[in-house]
Amino acid sequence: MTPERFKTISELRIVLDRHRASGAEVGFVPTMGYLHDGHGSLIRAARSANDVVIASIFVNPLQFAPDEDLAAYPRDLDRDAALAADAGADYLFVPSVEEMYPFGPVLTTVAVSDLSERWDGASRPTHFAGVATVVSKLFNIVGPCRAYFGEKDFQQLAVIRRMVADLSIPVEVVGCPIVREPDGLAMSSRNIYLSAEDRAAAVVLRRSLDAGAESALSAGADPDTIESAMQAIFDAEPRAKLDYLAVVDPATLRRPDALGSEVQLLVAAYLGSTRLIDNCTVQRGS
Ligand code: PAF
Secondary structure: OOOEEEOOHHHHHHHHHHHHHOOOOEEEEEEOOOOOHHHHHHHHHHHHHOOEEEEEEOOOHHHOOOOOOOOOOOOOHHHHHHHHHHHOOOEEEOOOHHHHOOOOOOOOOOOOOOOOOOOHHHHOOOHHHHHHHHHHHHHHHHOOOEEEEEOOOHHHHHHHHHHHHHOOOOOEEEEEOOOEOOOOOEOOHHHHHOOHHHHHHOOHHHHHHHHHHHHHOOOOOOHHHHHHHHHHHHHOOOOEEEEEEEEEOOOOOOOOOOOOOEEEEEEEEEEOOEEEEEEEEEEOOO
């Protein structure tokens, strides 16, 4: 069934309050729309664990820098509604910018220091404050028991988990595995921007992670050797412009001096003007 759409906070709250009053648990999937099967997997996860499932579609201006792709960000609400319906959403929240930010520029923001400052945060200095602010606002609007985020945005997930812990927001944050195209490219709404040549070359991110994972599992591995193995894959792909690659501790997102039992490999690169990110966890045993 097509999910019922709400454009205003007040209308949505009336419906969700009624569900909560009857004891229903609300699962929430925040998105910026142009949904793909990665979003579908989040909605399906929410469907399997909650009585009511709501997805939001809001291209949040706060998380885009002035030179980024806010105006061009792909939008197709009817297509999104069909995908959300197939995946099992009951409701869609599709607020306007004016509904979310009625006073214009916000004076109150949420910033998760430290975790927001490295990697993507270094390349996009205002991004994570924009994400944390809109996600905390959406949590206040929706009041979910559980909220679902993709692990492709690994740093975003870490920032949101920390925000929820630091501010004691009563929601369980659920991370869901990356969904990939058959050739290994992580699904992303921004993949639509890629030319055919860049789309073919974009698999370099996944190949770099695979090389890093193989290196991480080899005897005597250390962060330098892993990063060299990842770098070598980029050196062989002239279409890709590397932003960063990193071996990090999954909890702190800091580069470790020595490898622990679990390491996280992160990568970000431009194909043409499209910036893509990817990551993987490597379990090295104890
Ligand atoms: O991951 C996204 O799509 C966005 O950053 C989010 C979490 C919906 C906040 O705008």
